Amino acid sequence: MQSSHLPIFEVRPSSAWRMLDVRELWAYRELIYFLAWRDIKVRYKQTAIGIAWALLQPLAMLLVFTIFFGRLAGLSPQGVPYPLFVFAALIPWQLFSRAVTESTSSLVTDQRLITRVYFPRIIVPISTIIAAFVDFLICCVLLVGLLLIYGQLLRPTSLLLPALILLMLIAALGVGFWLSALNVEYRDVMYTVPFLNQLWFFITPIVYPITVVPAALRPLYGLNPMVGVVEGFRWALFGTGDVSVGLIISSTTSALFLFFTGCVWFRRRERTFVDIIGSGGR
Amino acid sequence: MGSTAISISRLGKCYRLGELQKYRALRDVLSDSLRSPFRRKSSRSDQLLWALKDISLEIKHGEVVGLIGRNGAGKSTLLKVLSRITEPTTGSATIHGRVGSLLEVGTGFHPELTGRENIFLSGAILGMRKKEIELNFDSIVDFAEVAKFIDTPVKHYSSGMYVRLAFAVAAHLEPEILLVDEVLAVGDATFQKKCLGKMGDVAKAGRTVIFVSHNMAAIQNLCDVAHLLSHGEVVASGKTADVMSRYLTDVAESGEQTLGTRLDRRGDGRLRFLEFRTTGANPGTGVMCGSEARFEIKYRGVEPLRNVHISMGFFNVYGDGAAYASNDLVGRSFDLIRPEGSLICKFDVLPLLPGSYSVSLYCTVNGVIADWVQNAGHVNVEDGDFYGSGKLPPNGYGSVAVAHDWYSQ
Numbered sequence: 308m309q310s311s312h313l314p315i316f317e318v319r320p321s322s323a324w325r326m327l328d329v330r331e332l333w334a335y336r337e338l339i340y341f342l343a344w345r346d347i348k349v350r351y352k353q354t355a356i357g358i359a360w361a362l363l364q365p366l367a368m369l370l371v372f373t374i375f376f377g378r379l380a381g382l383s384p385q386g387v388p389y390p391l392f393v394f395a396a397l398i399p400w401q402l403f404s405r406a407v408t409e410s411t412s413s414l415v416t417d418q419r420l421i422t423r424v425y426f427p428r429i430i431v432p433i434s435t436i437i438a439a440f441v442d443f444l445i446c447c448v449l450l451v452g453l454l455l456i457y458g459q460l461l462r463p464t465s466l467l468l469p470a471l472i473l474l475m476l477i478a479a480l481g482v483g484f485w486l487s488a489l490n491v492e493y494r495d496v497m498y499t500v501p502f503l504n505q506l507w508f509f510i511t512p513i514v515y516p517i518t519v520v521p522a523a524l525r526p527l528y529g530l531n532p533m534v535g536v537v538e539g540f541r542w543a544l545f546g547t548g549d550v551s552v553g554l555i556i557s558s559t560t561s562a563l564f565l566f567f568t569g570c571v572w573f574r575r576r577e578r579t580f581v582d583i584i585g586s587g588g589r
Numbered sequence: 590m591g592s593t594a595i596s597i598s599r600l601g602k603c604y605r606l607g608e609l610q611k612y613r614a615l616r617d618v619l620s621d622s623l624r625s626p627f628r629r630k631s632s633r634s635d636q637l638l639w640a641l642k643d644i645s646l647e648i649k650h651g652e653v654v655g656l657i658g659r660n661g662a663g664k665s666t667l668l669k670v671l672s673r674i675t676e677p678t679t680g681s682a683t684i685h686g687r688v689g690s691l692l693e694v695g696t697g698f699h700p701e702l703t704g705r706e707n708i709f710l711s712g713a714i715l716g717m718r719k720k721e722i723e724l725n726f727d728s729i730v731d732f733a734e735v736a737k738f739i740d741t742p743v744k745h746y747s748s749g750m751y752v753r754l755a756f757a758v759a760a761h762l763e764p765e766i767l768l769v770d771e772v773l774a775v776g777d778a779t780f781q782k783k784c785l786g787k788m789g790d791v792a793k794a795g796r797t798v799i800f801v802s803h804n805m806a807a808i809q810n811l812c813d814v815a816h817l818l819s820h821g822e823v824v825a826s827g828k829t830a831d832v833m834s835r836y837l838t839d840v841a842e843s844g845e846q847t848l849g850t851r852l853d854r855r856g857d858g859r860l861r862f863l864e865f866r867t868t869g870a871n872p873g874t875g876v877m878c879g880s881e882a883r884f885e886i887k888y889r890g891v892e893p894l895r896n897v898h899i900s901m902g903f904f905n906v907y908g909d910g911a912a913y914a915s916n917d918l919v920g921r922s923f924d925l926i927r928p929e930g931s932l933i934c935k936f937d938v939l940p941l942l943p944g945s946y947s948v949s950l951y952c953t954v955n956g957v958i959a960d961w962v963q964n965a966g967h968v969n970v971e972d973g974d975f976y977g978s979g980k981l982p983p984n985g986y987g988s989v990a991v992a993h994d995w996y997s998q
Contacts, residue, residue: 313765318600318673319681341713345699345706352701352742423696424714425673493615581675582604 325574326567331427338426342434347441361442362449365397372397376514387545388457395544396513396537398446399475403482403533404504405439410483411490411500418584428577429570432483436476454544464543471539474562478532481565484573491580511537529557532565592685594766594797595648595671599680602641602666602821640666642821643680648799650685650765653792655812655829656801657836659847660964662818664801668768671799686765686797689715700744700985704735704754707743711758725761733757748943748984749972760787766797785811805833848965849889860894860959862950863887865966876968878990879975882939884914884968886950888960890928897923898953899932903946903968903988911946911988940989941970942981 332339354360369390377389410432414421417431454461490496511533512519520528529535535550535558542550641663648654656664669675671682672690697714698707708729712722722729730736733754735746743751769788785807792798792811802808808815808829815832817825817839825835849863864887869876876882884901900915914934916923923932948966952959975981975990982990 313686315683315685316673317681317683318670318677320677320679337719338713341710345702345710348706349699349701420697420714422674424690424716426714489615493618495614495616499615578676581669 321578323575324571327429327570327574328427332430332433335426335430339430339434339437342430343437343441346435346438350438358445361445365394365401365446366449368397369394372514387541387547391453391457391459391545392516392541392547393514394450394453395540396511398443398450399471399536399540400508400511400513400533401446402436402439402443402475403479403536404508405442406436406479406483407486407504407507408500409435409439411486412497413483414487414491414580415494415497415584421584422581428580429484429573432487432573433480436479436483439479440476459545462544462546464546467543468540471536471543474532474539474559475536477566478536478558478562481562481567481569484569485565488569488573488576488580491583492576507531507533510534513537525551526553526557529554530561532558532562534558535562592650593647593683594650594652594686595646595682595684595799597644597646597648597671597680597682600641600644600667600670600677600682601639601679602663602670602675603678604638604640639821641670641677644821644823645680646816646823646826648797650797651795652814653788653798653812654800655808655815655832656799656818657805657808657815657833658818661847661851661853663821664818665770666821667818668770668799668801672768684766687716688766688768689759689762689764690768690770698743698751698755701742703742704730704733704739704746707754708758711755712762715759715762716764717762729754729757729761732760744983744985746984748981751984756787764796766799767791768799770801805837809833848962851962854960854962856952856958856960858891858959859954859957860888860890860897860952862952862960862962862965863889865948865950867966867968875971876939876941877971877973878941878943878981879938879973879977882936884934884936884948886932886934888930888932888952890926890954890959893928894926894954894959895924896955897926897932897959899923900951901934902949902951903941904949905944905946905988909988912941938975938992939970939973940975940991941968942988942990943970943972944988945969946988 351357351360356363372393373390377393413431413435414428420426421428421431451461486496486500510531517525517528517534517538535555538550538554539558541547644663644667656667658664666675668690670677671684672688697711699710702710708726709719709722713719717725730739733750733756735750735754738746738750743754746754767788788798788800788811798811800808800812812829814827815829816823817832817836819839825832848865849861864885866885866887867876868883868885870880870882886899886901898915898917900913900917902910903912903914905911916932926932946968947964948968949961949963950965951961972981976992
């Protein structure tokens with residue numbers, strides 16, 4: 308065993324301002340995979356109907372919204388059947404909403420890991436979002452099925468969906484970094500999340516079309532990154548709605564802002580996670 | 590052999606006592622800053638506690654190093670810093686090679702997942718590559734003797750099977766540097782012996798081991814070199830025998846056991862706990878689940894004490910309350926006790942399941958808190974025959990055995 312072949316690392320106080328260490332994350336890619344895999348396995352083992360749960364939840368919401376908002380409130384948009392209109396927005400929303408609720412408690416839930424072994428802590432919220440992303444992909448298959456049922460063809464603009472999915476993930480990760488780190492220090496964050504989640508649902512054009520909001524206010528409205536994502540999804544799939552460059556720019560800007568500030572905040576606070584979590588339970 | 594494995598230079602770790610005590614509520618922080626927006630955060634003025642101060646050490650490849658010292662001397666903190674679980678405040682350490690530790694046994698096990706799934710999960714968490722796990726999979730299963738149940742969720746495992754599987758995964762991790770904290774090691778005496786055996790093997794294979802223990806015999810048997818820590822500083826280094834005798838004289842000279850001199854306590858001090866002692870049914874053995882156990886609390890008071898209430902809380906390794914005992918509960922009153930003596934809590938049949946527990950002690954005199962020490966002592970409960978059937982409940986159903994019976998009608 309020649310010591311020159313051994314990995315060398317240094318333990319020292321890290322600087323307060325750091326970004327993501329992408330190289331380290333890459334080195335830990337298998338752990339990210341296994342943690343996400345665990346979340347998925349456990350989630351479906353605990354439900355009697357298993358993987359169908361991933362579909363049942365959005366379908367139930369879809370049904371309720373279609374009846375109450377589509378039929379009763381008459382919120383029907385131009386040219387697109389209301390169920391499709393809602394479902395195209397519900398899928399990215401579900402991912403985002405799970406990112407918000409599940410990342411928030413993720414570090415505290417995994418405190419036994421964090422206090423016993425080293426790995427980049429940011430893996431924990433990242434892997435919960437990856438697990439949610441798997442559900443997202445399952446729902447996408449369902450969406451394609453719905454499109455076929457309604458006789459809608461995929462438009463060429465659908466090729467832009469990957470870019471919108473990326474935007475969705477950036478926004479979800481940004482919010483996940485912020486809330487998970489805050490929740491370690493302030494455990495009451497966990498209790499505000501259901502409220503935050505609900506509020507965010509209604510300030511995103513999921514059950515209503517964006518045309519409800521005056522055109523002049525839309526770039527401002529777009530500062531909610533999910534507005535850009537949801538409207539983008541609809542535009543890419545159905546060619547409807549009003550997706551201006553301004554809207555996409557403001558959503559992308561605020562998603563990136565959340566992501567980068569979230570990274571920096573997380574990395575700054577992670578240095579004391581163990582010291583706080585380890586004593587928090589008593 | 591001979592080259593440096595770990596080089597520690599002026600390492601320090603400082604805790605803010607405020608941080609250690611409790612997490613805050615965001616609501617409080619917000620309302621505080623609304624009330625007095627220009628004041629710096631109050632946590633800045635918190636008391637500082639240096640758990641490690643200016644530690645410099647050089648550890649060579651192939652050395653088996655013992656860290657000794659009293660509770661709170663900084664041994665476990667040093668291991669935590671070296672395994673990168675927590676960051677140092679000052680100084681640095683350069684580590685050549687992969688670090689693994691036996692304080693992580695069972696880390697990452699999920700009760701809902703099967704044995705097979707947990708091997709992969711836990712292996713990945715401990716730092717093994719997927720290929721390595723696949724390569725070692727059969728040998729892990731053999732070692733743990735759980736082949737029949739490998740596709741059963743581990744929540745249905747007995748505690749013995751659970752620990753064997755967890756240990757088997759950790760044992761197949763082949764780090765160049767192994768950190769072992771006996772205090773934190775989960776499991777019964779048999780399991781701890783297995784840990785020690787594993788450490789011996791690792792040491793023989795020429796790897797580096799750093800070992801924290803209160804078991805002086807184990808340190809003497811395994812370690813060539815030892816370092817004595819006191820109040821976060823290295824006060825003696827050298828051959829194990831020399832450092833150990835220095836430690837034992839220190840302990841003897843200071844007269845009282847550590848519990849009596851500890852500062853992390855509350856109460857007005859009219860009574861002070863001096864020592865916490867555990868005795869099993871037979872002298873020389875530890876306490877066993879289902880057997881008699883005596884917990885003796887030596888104390889000293891300022892005068893004969895009236896109206897004394899005492900309680901003892903047991904916490905499992907995850908910090909959850911496991912059991913509680915007090916003289917009030919059993920209707921035994923201490924109206925007047927000697928200024929110096931022992932209070933003894935006796936269990937005819939100890940219901941605690943095998944494992945290690947931390948004990949907190951709490952005492953009031955005339956309704957006012959006299960002494961209150963968390964983590965005052967440590968109890969290792971060994972496998973025993975609580976039910977007279979030779980069986981114990983499976984893992985995951987609490988920390989105590991409940992007496993009961995079954996019949997049909």
